[in-house]
Each structure stands twice: as structure tokens, then as C-alpha cells.
Amino acid sequence: RPLISEFLQAVGHGIEPGLLGEMMAVTRDFFNLPLEEKQRYTNLVGDKREYRIEGYGGDMVLSETQVLDWCDRFYLIVDPESRRLHDLWPTRPPSFRDVLHRYSARCRELAGAAGLPEEGRLADMLDEKAVTYVRLNCYPPCPRPDRVLGFRPHSDGGVLTVLLAETAGLQVLRDGEWHDVPVVPGALVVNLGDVVEVVSNGVLRSPVHRVVASAERGRVSVAAFYTVDPEREVEPAPELVSEERPRRYEKTKKSGDYVRELLESLARGERAIDKVKLV
Numbered sequence: 610r611p612l613i614s615e616f617l618q619a620v621g622h623g624i625e626p627g628l629l630g631e632m633m634a635v636t637r638d639f640f641n642l643p644l645e646e647k648q649r650y651t652n653l654v655g656d657k658r659e660y661r662i663e664g665y666g667g668d669m670v671l672s673e674t675q676v677l678d679w680c681d682r683f684y685l686i687v688d689p690e691s692r693r694l695h696d697l698w699p700t701r702p703p704s705f706r707d708v709l710h711r712y713s714a715r716c717r718e719l720a721g722a723a724g725l726p727e728e729g730r731l732a733d734m735l736d737e738k739a740v741t742y743v744r745l746n747c748y749p750p751c752p753r754p755d756r757v758l759g760f761r762p763h764s765d766g767g768v769l770t771v772l773l774a775e776t777a778g779l780q781v782l783r784d785g786e787w788h789d790v791p792v793v794p795g796a797l798v799v800n801l802g803d804v805v806e807v808v809s810n811g812v813l814r815s816p817v818h819r820v821v822a823s824a825e826r827g828r829v830s831v832a833a834f835y836t837v838d839p840e841r842e843v844e845p846a847p848e849l850v851s852e853e854r855p856r857r858y859e860k861t862k863k864s865g866d867y868v869r870e871l872l873e874s875l876a877r878g879e880r881a882i883d884k885v886k887l888v
């Protein structure tokens with residue numbers, strides 16, 4: 610068994626429970642703001658209302674018949690700090706910026722320590738140029754949870770994801786079946802992303818997961834995605850390619866382009882990693 614688990618509950622992560630609570634609270638408070646206030650940060654820019662990753666809004670929409678997820682989102686780059694678009698950092702609730710700043714700093718320490726060896730490929734991937742996105746997700750109660758998902762099946766594109774959520778709804782696909790990810794009070798969920806699947810030549814997998822909608826309850830979550838330097842292309846480590854285990858993935862696009870492609874693929878109901886799979 611690999612040392613790193615593909616989907617794990619991190620307990621004893623060392624982030625103060627109070628800070629997790631504050632992060633959940635500012636997330637809820639933000640989504641509870643009037644629509645006009647949230648739309649000051651819209652992810653649709655200019656006269657043509659072109660989609661950009663950062664900001665508030667829904668899915669990237671590519672066709673008239675696209676089925677949308679039952680979810681409202683808000684994306685921000687948090688690392689490196691020089692890439693933050695400060696105009697998109699909400700001013701309400703008033704503590705939002707400070708709490709996100711403190712939460713993401715603590716989360717980064719956790720991501721750096723989450724079972725990654727201190728030396729070697731995975732550790733150097735989270736270098737000073739690596740980009741962290743935070744996505745706040747809000748799933749309102751849904752009248753027809755049998756017809757729509759909160760978040761369609763996907764895998765995350767980065768090295769790993771740290772997820773904070775206090776309500777059930779997340780499921781992971783294993784051996785062709787969906788399994789509920791239990792809600793463990795105070796825990797964070799850490800899952801691997803496509804970068805690790807490619808670098809490990811498929812020894813480790815980027816787990817497919819989804820969020821089901823609920824008629825009774827709304828849900829919010831905070832996902833921090835640790836991706837590599839946007840200029841970096843990723844490929845299987847040579848030492849993991851052999852005659853018995855042939856190379857399974859092509860080199861990816863530059864990470865920055867891969868992230869965008871991932872969202873486009875999601876809108877089409879596809880997976881970005883399938884485009885680089887060789888077998």
C-alpha cells in the first residue's frame with residue numbers, strides 16, 4: 610500500500626477548531642449576502658460576460674443544453690500572495706479577508722505536511738510559485754435532489770485538496786460504487802489530485818467524487834486546491850515507468866492551462882485527465 614492515502618480524514622491536523630468555525634461562518638455569511646452584493650465579485654467579465662475562474666458565480670457554461678450543478682461558487686487565488694486579486698476579496702462580512710488569510714496559511718502548512726515526503730518530487734511541487742485556489746461552495750436545499758447533483762462527478766486537478774465541510778453529501782467512487790464520506794467533527798478531508806496520478810504513473814489515483822443535493826438542508830464547503838507552478842508541465846516519474854508498468858500518461862499541458870481545461874471538461878461532463886491517458 611502506498612504511504613499516502615487517496616482520500617483521508619485528517620484529524621489532529623493542528624488547525625485550531627475556532628479557526629475552522631470562523632472559516633465556515635464567513636463562508637455562510639458571504640453566501641447569505643444579497644445577490645447584488647455578491648455580484649460585485651462576478652466571474653463574468655466585460656460586455657461579453659466572459660467566464661474567468663476567479664470570482665463569484667456558477668459553472669462555466671458552454672452549451673444551451675448543459676445541465677448545471679446545484680451549486681453557487683466563489684473562487685479565489687490565495688497563494689502566492691502576489692497573485693491575489695484584492696478587488697475580488699469580499700469586504701463583507703468584515704472579517705472575511707482576515708479569516709481566509711489565516712485559514713489558508715494554516716492549511717498550507719497542513720498540505721505541505723500531508724504525508725508528502727520531505728524530499729523528492731511531490732515535496733518540490735508545492736514550491737513558492739505553486740498556486741493555491743480556494744473555492745467556497747454553497748449548495749442550497751434542492752426541490753429535486755433525485756434529478757440533479759450538487760457537484761457532478763469529477764477529480765481535482767492539483768496535487769492535493771484540503772476540504773472543510775460540516776454536512777454530509779460528499780461521496781467518493783470506489784470499485785464502481787458511490788460511498789458516503791463520513792462527516793468527522795473537526796476533521797479535514799484531504800484527497801489527491803490529477804498531478805499525483807500522472808506523476809506516480811497511476812500508482813496513486815485521483816479519486817472521483819461528487820456531492821449529492823438535499824431537499825432538507827443547505828450545505829457549504831471550503832476547498833483549498835494545491836496546484837503546481839502554472840508554467841510547469843507534469844509527467845510520470847521515470848523511475849515509475851518500466852517494462853512491467855509502461856508509461857500510462859502523456860505530459861500534461863502547463864498547469865495553468867490544465868486548470869482551465871479541467872473546468873471546460875467539467876462543463877462537458879468529461880475528465881481532463883482522460884485526455885492524457887495512454888491506455
Ligand SMILES: O=C(O)CCC(=O)C(=O)O
Pocket residue numbers: 744746760765772774779818820829830831832
Ligand atoms: O463540497 C464538497 O464537499 C466537495 C467540493 C469539491 O469536490 C470541489 O470543490 O472540488
Ligand SMILES: [Fe+2]
Pocket residue numbers: 763764765818
Ligand atoms: Fe472536488
